[in-house]
Amino acid sequence: MTIFGNLLYAQSGGVTSVINVSAAAVIETAHTHPDAIGRVLAAKDGILGILNETLIDVTEEPAENLIALKHTPSGAFGSCRYKLQDPERQQREFDRVVEVFEQHNIRHFLYNGGNDSADTCLKLARQLENRIGDVTVNHIPKTVDNDLAITDCCPGFGSVAKYIAVSTREASFDVAAMASTSTKVFIIEVMGRHAGWIAAAGGLASDRETNIPIVILFPEIPFDRAKFSRKVEHYVQTYGYVSIVVSEGARYENGKFLSEQGTKDAFGHAQLGGAAQVVAQIVKDDLGFKYHYAIADYLQRSARHIASKTDVDQAYALGKTAVEYAASGKSGLMPAIRRLSDAPYRWDIVEADLTDVANAEKMLPRDFISEDGFGITHVARNYLSPLIEGENYPPYSNGLPQYVRLQNKLIAPKLPTDWNSKEE
């Protein structure tokens, strides 16, 4: 069944270095389905753009800008962290969404995000199908956390994994050269509050050809200070140096994060700090080794300059497939990566039901983590390696990558703005 109308695309949650690749795929593919899709609109700042009726007419954008989207990190239309309230309590939000869809003849909605967005997407699908009827609502996966269910991996993750693996390898070469008289311990803090997928990628820095002593602190493995210090000491005695990859989600047996130190500054204010700093202090106090620490933070998820080609290809394919679902009248789905083989790496795309995705979280399997809890296994390597494969460099000018900023011309609003006085 073909439904005809405009297509609305929106980006949600933490942005990545390849979410704009999915956006480009959506726009390019939509143009190949004139029977189902009229204009392509984008919501400014995710779901907020619908509620605020700040909609962008993507067809107004110069063609070269849309091409440049494929090598531009971050969310080109703006993102948001905003969760729709429960339908019973926040029926006004749904009423507003329905009004905006009707006013702008939107019959296809694609929401590009992670776990929370999948939930939002599912709620919207149910509402819109009930009230507008002929409409498709589908979800395009995206999250550096790699924790979405059904799909073998999530766009955004492969590039972060590559960045962390490359950076850990480079910094390990650095500390190895300094270790005779200076720094012996290098620490890098990586993202992943709930699961150790990104931390595991740090383990790829070491392989058969380039052996590097690496200690990984996963959120999944309760931090044991004595065991950790013994491991670090052992590596420094054996190799002269060690690199430590610590997840921001690393925690103690009692569930408390390493980063929650309850420390106060000179004025008695709670002191902010990261897990890396706590680990550094432990290395200093327990072992006395000179250390350095880095906190990758946004650098890791915006590093389009070192994106994984696998990741870029999958981000594109998933955006394209989501449009094909819309064009063929399918709704309530998320295109998901299915792995067919590790080596050579082969994958295809399958339909995942949003109900199976929305309230699930995929954790790092225990068999990805070595028995002592400080490293990754061959199972993890077989899974992770293909995801960082291939380079996909952006164009440069004057020594800097040329990332595009879209014009993002807003469509004149048609509705009153006072739909929700609490919001205004």
Add this chain to the structure above:
Amino acid sequence: MTIFGNLLYAQSGGVTSVINVSAAAVIETAHTHPDAIGRVLAAKDGILGILNETLIDVTEEPAENLIALKHTPSGAFGSCRYKLQDPERQQREFDRVVEVFEQHNIRHFLYNGGNDSADTCLKLARQLENRIGDVTVNHIPKTVDNDLAITDCCPGFGSVAKYIAVSTREASFDVAAMASTSTKVFIIEVMGRHAGWIAAAGGLASDRETNIPIVILFPEIPFDRAKFSRKVEHYVQTYGYVSIVVSEGARYENGKFLSEQGTKDAFGHAQLGGAAQVVAQIVKDDLGFKYHYAIADYLQRSARHIASKTDVDQAYALGKTAVEYAASGKSGLMPAIRRLSDAPYRWDIVEADLTDVANAEKMLPRDFISEDGFGITHVARNYLSPLIEGENYPPYSNGLPQYVRLQNKLIAPKLPTDWNSKEE
């Protein structure tokens, strides 16, 4: 005058992503001067390798490893932080160096380092010329701090500058997309304890085509909290977000570093922390904006994956020229970059006398910093831009850059090891 003998090469101080390029240039160029240079030796871990007589015969290394040096970060022969003592007090060290040089027929010494190493190099030159006579001692510049005198720039700096400019641009795109409902301030801490060269490079992230609100905190400009907070608030009001580049050397009017907070942890221990964290706390306390912060640390100086081609070219040319000095019997020199024009960027190499380099430090000129102290001027841009120009990617395999580890086979020592009981 041609002096014949073996050539000894050593790496010193903090390593960089291109110091091995200079090493490769030394080795390749030495082979073209068989009239002056016999074997090429390298000292393990800098000057320590001479004192400990841990010398590497570079000719034993497979040719492909030497080629791979050109794309491998860090110091392939090991580096050290060790300053020779004053000659009167530590005559034993010089005696040892002379003995090692004589035993291994070393007549040419090239020391690849920064300020401290230039001083060591000069002292050694004087001693060796007095005691061995026909010997050349020259210095190859290297420092990410970019603070060596005479030379227009220092190998290692251009690649760090590129890394910081690229990373600041990427993270700024990220925070811009998040700012409507979440993070509004992104902070990146960069190296440069004494001078703001690297911090200035963060300003390159913004240019005419890609305007980004950036606040830079230079070591040269005393930190004024009220003025800083006003600037940050202004940018957030105007653009919705802001990026802050803070030098690790940023300090208050009284000279105290921002990072010295005198804070204590729960056990009363002095709390470690960086400038980024202090700036984050100020943003939170004064303005209440949500922030994220990254600490680039070793990642910035080991990021061979995004090295500047200008930097790579200059690192090679300087290593090559230093060998040519040696081959023609010149001593006490450092090849220095001379800038002939900004655009198009043209440079050549001139001879700098080590006495002019050894005890000087080149600070960031005030006219590189904007009047309000938070940005860079066109003068700075004209200087910095050519230094980050061009990409020079390493080869990849399985998604990771292929960096080489040399075999570093040691030559059998010929001297007793108990030259300095305090050292053993």
